[in-house]
Amino acid sequence: MAESAYDVLVIGEGVSGLAAAQVCAKAGATTATLEAQLFGGLIININEMDPSPATHTAAGAEYASELMQANADLGIESIQEPVTGVRRTNGLFEIVTASTTRRAKQVIVASGARLKKLGVPGEAEFEGRGVSQCADCDGPMYQGEAAVVVGGGDSALQEALVLAHYCDKVYLVHRGTPFRAQPRFAERVRNEPKIALVLNATLAKISGTQMVESALVHHADGKEQTIPCAGVFIYVGLEPSSEFLPSEVQRDARGFVVTNAELETAVPGLWAIGAVRSGYAGLLTDALDEAQRVAAQIAGRII
Secondary structure (H helix, E strand, C coil): CCCCEEEEHHHHHHHHHHHHHHHHHHCCCEEEECCCCEEEEEHHCCCCCCCCCCCCCCCCCHHHCCCCCCCHHCCEEEEEECEEEEEEEECCCEEEEEEEEEEEEEECCCCCEEECCCCCCCCCEECCCEECHHHHHHHHHHHHCCCECCCHHHHHHHHHHCCCCCCCCEEEECCCCCCCCCCHHHHHHHHCCCEEECCCEEEEEEECCCCCEEEEEEEECCCCCECCCCEEECCCCEEEECCCCCCCCEECCCCCCCCCCCCCCCCCCCEEEEHHHHCCCHHHHHHHHHHHHHHHHHHHCCC
């Protein structure tokens, strides 16, 4: 191939990917990033980051924009194409997209994760018409309405609290009794009068005509409950964006990429950081820490 190889290609322009690319470029590595959708990842849907990074705005989209601008100032190339394959050939990595194949000495997989779907009737049919996965984005549309949030982790509880700013009533449906979320979020939810807890229950169906009008909930004791609502927000976990990686890359039972303590996969020179990685702790500070760690490892090999 006539095209010369990059020192580092970063797959994904979420916080971890953007931060890792920045550190690599500052160390003198020729660096580019690839992104299938919009830069920033899941953080762009968060208006108030909790905790917020020191010295930065609390809005996720603005923080991601700051990182993108800093990378552009460093000359980091941003390539807006989805990666369809990664392979190692003659000591270099080949990163395949629809338009071309690029080569790199080292590759950082920071492709993140996407919100899981429940697969219940009405979920796909009413997407964008009452079914949403961004309370910060869509919350103002439900001023004075009722909404249902499904899930028991940090995201579900945080989004329920966001919706409580706009909705008259927020029903938080969780299949268990204890929440998986941090205790501080659970306490805030329990103390918010607009939030009604629907525990030991699962969402079974979303109904409506042109827009969402109700949600059918099944309780563990066999009872059914129809909740009139204008919106349904689903936060039942994440699934990794890792389908483009070769089979030699080990995954855990849920498909997240397995790395060693240095964040390197089973394929030497192929690294994984952030939400795509098995064992990722999930906080913004963790994403930034992993970016720093992997960039330092790479710098020691190629610079």
